[in-house]
Amino acid sequence: AKVAILISGRGSNMMALLYAARLPDCPYDVVLVASNNPDASGLALAAAEGVPTFAHSHQGLGREAFDAIIDDALAASGADHVALAGYMRILSTGFVERWQGRMLNIHPSLLPKYKGLNTHARAIAAGDSYGGCSVHLVTPDLDDGPVLGQLPVPITPGETAESLAARTVFAEHQLYPRVLADFVRRERDPQWLLGRVRDIAL
Ligand code: GRF
Secondary structure, eight states, rough: OOOEEEESSSHHHHHHHHHHHTHHHHHHSEEEEEEETTTTTTHEEEEEEEHHHHHOOOOTOHHHHHHHHHHHHHHHHHEEEEEEEEOOOOOHHHHHHTTTTEEEEEEEEESSSSSOHHHHHHHHHOOEEEEEEEEEEESSSSSSSSSEEEEEEEETTTOOOOHHHHHHHHHHHHHHHHHHHHHHHHHHHHHHHHHHHHHOOO
């Protein structure tokens, strides 16, 4: 599979996906790293690794118009899957529908808990014993698509949102490449595809 990664910031999940892609038997390649933030520090890391990058600011553009620019970059790259990794733009419904079933996201909570922002602070404030992270398929509703994999992260005494976030990214970096690889592998399995065709037919 050919994966394009969308980022807005430092891109540590992007790097985890990228290095996993270079290990033997990984079923995907990273063909593009794209960003809505030309200053995202992850862009320079991707470029240093020899991965093509694309950046275009969303400022002054409507959601549809901006997503069309991203879609053109994706088409030019030959990507057949999209991995959102700290991409801080809400996507237009049209864009989501075009990529639905082929676009994944990582979210720093145990979904369905704590969709949206400030997930760690909310988990701590609620007195939860665990935070964690989830990889899910992207659907038009925010952080709402089918969950493909999760890892819990214990909340320790004296935990702050910052300390929990810093620890949760270790879990994210393990989870995301594994779930993405399993997902694209499964898509190539004729039995699984047949099952899906049957589901759609029923
Ligand atoms: C991660 O915690 C991810 O779950 C969230 O934003 C953060 C991105 O970090 N959506 P990075 O850019 O991958 O380092």
